[in-house]
Amino acid sequence: MIASDKVREVAERISIVDLIGEYVSLKRSGSNFTGLCPFHGEKTPSFNVNPAREIFHCFGCGAGGDVFAFVMRLEGISFPDAVRKLAQRAGVVIEERPLTADELRAKGERDEQRAILELAARHYRETLTRRPEGAPGRSYLQQREVDPETAAAYGLGYAPERRDTLVHALRGAGHSLDAAAVLGLVRNGERGNWYDLLHNRLIFPIRDSQGHPIAFAGRVLDSALPKYINSPESPLYRKSSVLFGLDLALREIRLASAAIVVEGYFDHLALYRAGVKNVVATCGTALTDGHITLLKKHGDRVYLLFDGDSAGRKATVRAMELCLEQKLPAYVITLPQGEDPDSFLQHQGAESFQQRIADAKPAFEQYLCWLLTKTPPDSVDRKVRLMDEIAPRYKRIADPVERDLYEKEICRLLGVDLSSFRKRLAGERAVPRPAGQQHAPATMAPPPPKPRDRAQESLLLLLTHYEGARDEARRNGLAEFLDQQHRPLAEALLAEADSQADPQTLWQRVFGRLDDPAHKELAARLLMADQHLAGMDDWRHAFDDCRQRLQQSGGIKELKQVVRQLGTMSSDHPDYQQLLVRANELRKQKSEIQ
Numbered sequence: 001m002i003a004s005d006k007v008r009e010v011a012e013r014i015s016i017v018d019l020i021g022e023y024v025s026l027k028r029s030g031s032n033f034t035g036l037c038p039f040h041g042e043k044t045p046s047f048n049v050n051p052a053r054e055i056f057h058c059f060g061c062g063a064g065g066d067v068f069a070f071v072m073r074l075e076g077i078s079f080p081d082a083v084r085k086l087a088q089r090a091g092v093v094i095e096e097r098p099l100t101a102d103e104l105r106a107k108g109e110r111d112e113q114r115a116i117l118e119l120a121a122r123h124y125r126e127t128l129t130r131r132p133e134g135a136p137g138r139s140y141l142q143q144r145e146v147d148p149e150t151a152a153a154y155g156l157g158y159a160p161e162r163r164d165t166l167v168h169a170l171r172g173a174g175h176s177l178d179a180a181a182v183l184g185l186v187r188n189g190e191r192g193n194w195y196d197l198l199h200n201r202l203i204f205p206i207r208d209s210q211g212h213p214i215a216f217a218g219r220v221l222d223s224a225l226p227k228y229i230n231s232p233e234s235p236l237y238r239k240s241s242v243l244f245g246l247d248l249a250l251r252e253i254r255l256a257s258a259a260i261v262v263e264g265y266f267d268h269l270a271l272y273r274a275g276v277k278n279v280v281a282t283c284g285t286a287l288t289d290g291h292i293t294l295l296k297k298h299g300d301r302v303y304l305l306f307d308g309d310s311a312g313r314k315a316t317v318r319a320m321e322l323c324l325e326q327k328l329p330a331y332v333i334t335l336p337q338g339e340d341p342d343s344f345l346q347h348q349g350a351e352s353f354q355q356r357i358a359d360a361k362p363a364f365e366q367y368l369c370w371l372l373t374k375t376p377p378d379s380v381d382r383k384v385r386l387m388d389e390i391a392p393r394y395k396r397i398a399d400p401v402e403r404d405l406y407e408k409e410i411c412r413l414l415g416v417d418l419s420s421f422r423k424r425l426a427g428e429r430a431v432p433r434p435a436g437q438q439h440a441p442a443t444m445a446p447p448p449p450k451p452r453d454r455a456q457e458s459l460l461l462l463l464t465h466y467e468g469a470r471d472e473a474r475r476n477g478l479a480e481f482l483d484q485q486h487r488p489l490a491e492a493l494l495a496e497a498d499s500q501a502d503p504q505t506l507w508q509r510v511f512g513r514l515d516d517p518a519h520k521e522l523a524a525r526l527l528m529a530d531q532h533l534a535g536m537d538d539w540r541h542a543f544d545d546c547r548q549r550l551q552q553s554g555g556i557k558e559l560k561q562v563v564r565q566l567g568t569m570s571s572d573h574p575d576y577q578q579l580l581v582r583a584n585e586l587r588k589q590k591s592e593i594q
């Protein structure tokens with residue numbers, strides 16, 4: 001644990017302009033510095049750094065925050081790691097709070113595991129590159145035309161026929177074999193003899209976003225099964241939140257603002273070798289919510305490139321569903337039948353592949369296309385079945401504009417009218433999200449603020465600048481006016497403010513208090529654009545105005561929802577009457593306010 005005054009000390013000693021200036025060429029523009037955003041591809045600068053407030057904000061993709069947020073995003077590391085890294089740079093000595101006995105033991109175990117993984121990676125790599133018993137691995141790579149540079153980039157290794165070389169290496173370095181067993185590297189046989197679990201296999205180290213090995217995948221050199229053996233999950237390796245190749249791809253994903261997702265290790269390698277580097281692979285598992293969250297952090301769209309067979313299509317549709325829910329635009333790259341990325345690139349080259357990316361269809365469109373090719377809507381029965389198949393997926397589309405467009409498209413393709421489709425939707429039960437799965441806060445490309453958000457933002461700025469507004473907010477309780485995204489900022493402002501605090505120091509304290517990057521982004525955006533409040537002399541008028549707008553928009557929002565629900569419901573539905581009454585109440589409220 002790092003004490004909060006240390007965090008502040010580090011922040012005070014780092015010049016944000018110097019820090020960011022090492023990655024981005026910055027030019028002064030008024031009170032800010034601007035440059036090309038390192039987090040999304042752009043040609044005209046929309047990335048701003050404000051030295052006085054020690055924050056950055058990109059008007060293009062919404063990235064923003066303080067020095068720590070910058071390092072976290074750039075290097076894909078956690079907040080404590082970002083603090084440690086900048087502390088080193090600033091020459092601040094961080095004394096960690098003494099760990100409890102349990103924490104100490106956990107940390108010891110973790111350190112031992114990391115050391116074992118590093119050693120194993122080196123051992124496999126050396127076997128492949130230098131040792132006589134690595135010969136089969138070397139000739140296999142030659143046969144697959146994997147050049148030494150590519151092999152080195154991945155840290156490829158080889159686990160030889162003999163099943164005791166890693167055991168020896170671990171013993172020689174004094175490591176615990178029990179710890180290595182937890183990581184799935186060695187096993188204790190029935191007669192107490194330890195042996196290596198991976199043998200006769202080409203080794204792909206699976207690494208975290210900073211390039212540290214956290215697990216291994218071993219591939220057979222012939223057609224034996226299983227083709228791959230993967231390390232089991234461990235405290236360092238959670239399949240559902242690790243993407244293979246992210247360490248090699250991070251920079252390119254940011255530059256392209258897009259990631260290509262493939263299924264296999266060799267698919268990944270084939271693309272990398274051909275110069276397509278914004279690629280990640282799932283590690284022998286289906287794409288998960290955790291993966292999507294991870295991808296959203298670094299890019300603003302994904303391209304799915306899975307096998308062309310029916311299992312691949314199923315995986316694509318599942319991935320599409322997750323992307324729709326998290327509002328991450330997804331596209332599907334298709335290859336000619338029988339081709340995988342490796343064979344396609346060898347036959348047709350990288351340029352044809354770029355064309356395939358350019359031709360990629362939005363995932364939902366591709367899904368409809370596959371579905372209707374398989375089952376043409378040529379009878380009433382089929383149309384109904386198709387509607388039932390499409391409805392649950394359609395409901396996952398989180399973006400209202402997209403919903404609207406696809407609704408029309410679905411009706412056109414199926415040859416049914418809008419009201420039939422809506423009735424079918426209403427008859428369908430909504431798809432509940434599995435318990436425990438939470439939407440990650442959107443950290444990329446926010447749409448321009450809606451009127452309701454503008455009112456909430458103005459309110460936050462008033463709280464920043466006026467002690468009176470803060471008193472008023474404390475008295476009235478803010479919670480009812482603000483939504484989940486804005487409320488934590490208001491709460492932090494109220495908690496950190498005292499009568500002495502000028503807006504500047506107040507926000508620095510607030511930054512130290514926020515741990516959700518999405519909240520930091522919002523804070524940075526507000527701070528970049530609060531000049532219009534500087535000359536305001538009547539904060540109360542503005543405050544009341546915001547509050548009224550929020551109350552009103554809350555009502556209008558609900559009214560819209562109710563009207564939409566009524567539109568998809570037949571009048572004999574049990575909830576119909578009740579909703580109708582509520583709609584009339586809300587309409588009345590609205591006319592009273594105006």
Ligand SMILES: [Zn+2]
Nearest residue numbers: 037040058061
């Ligand atoms: Zn940006």
